[in-house]
Amino acid sequence: MHRFVLSADQFSERQRAIVAEEISFYNKLTPKEQRVFEHRVLRFIRYHTFVGREELLVTERMELLISATAIMITFGFNRYLLSKFETILVYPEHYFSNITQEYHKGEANPSYKTIVFSWEDFQEGIKVEDDNLNLGIHELTHALHFSFLTERSYSASQFLKHYKLLLLSLRNKDAQKRLIEMEYLREYAFENQYEFLSVLIEHFFETPEEFRSKLPTIYHRVKLMLNMDVAGF
Incomplete structure (x- = not known):
């Protein structure tokens, strides 16, 4: 898990406080690993476009927590960006999918290069850390799997x-x-x-x-x- 990063981007105090409060994985890392984690989270945010749906305003906190969850899953890898995905859509709560004609809490759709979350359900997933129900981990694992299927790394x-x-x-x-x-x-x-x-x-x-x-x-x-x-x- 040890990684070396030249001229790493680092969180602001505000960003660090948000992640430290809600992502316990971050707090268990060494200071050096935390710097790597921060750099990767900020790169992840720049690499993906976050879009709010149904008049939801995507906040810095939303971007940080979604991205931190992705970086937690991929922290053991050199390749940590989701190569098959460009856009992350965030709905206020569960949403109706025109594709499946059903309500969803989240999905990873490689055809549209899009990951989708219900923010209400995403937050519920990180709030309770030991119930084995975490929407962010679940959908980002799908996205990682789909990305790795076409990567040569x-x-x-x-x-x-x-x-x-x-x-x-x-x-x-x-x-x-x-x-x-x-x-x-x-x-x-x-x-x-x-x-x-x-x-x-x-x-x-x-x-x-x-x-x-x-x-x-x-x-x-x-x-x-x-x-x-x-x-x-």
């Missing part, structure tokens, strides 16, 4: 390699049944491979010690995927 290849090995280890029906019966991962994890991945990453950051204790083999594989260990962090 070491970070992408390692992530995809270990994810593939994880899926192979769960091809056995008995292994799948044991995982479901444990009831640690919520039911939505078993919708498809994409949702399984995002739910795993939510658990990895929100209840890492419990994850490592209950599912040590899967935890180890996720640790290799993200190139970081947060249990006992």
Whole structure:
């Protein structure tokens, strides 16, 4: 997780206070790692266009917290920007999608290069840090996965390699049944491979010690995927 950055951008006191208050991951980093984190968050904000919907005004706090969540997930990588995505849309609350004709809390759509959040639900996700429900982590993991599928980078290849090995280890029906019966991962994890991945990453950051204790083999594989260990962090 140690990274070196030349002439790093740094948070203002106001920006640091916002992130330190709401993103506990940041507070667990060393001062050197915090400088790297800050630089990456500010680059992430510049790299993406944030757009408010339904008359929502996107604030600096919104940009910081969404970007800090993305950088938390990618902090173990050299490649940390979401290459397949350009725009982040923020709705006040759950919104109606013309594509699916349903209400959504969030989505990552690589075809439109867009990530979408309900701000109400995003905030709820970071407010309660140990319920394994974090909309930001969930949708940004989808965005990371979609980006890595078309990238030729070491970070992408390692992530995809270990994810593939994880899926192979769960091809056995008995292994799948044991995982479901444990009831640690919520039911939505078993919708498809994409949702399984995002739910795993939510658990990895929100209840890492419990994850490592209950599912040590899967935890180890996720640790290799993200190139970081947060249990006992």
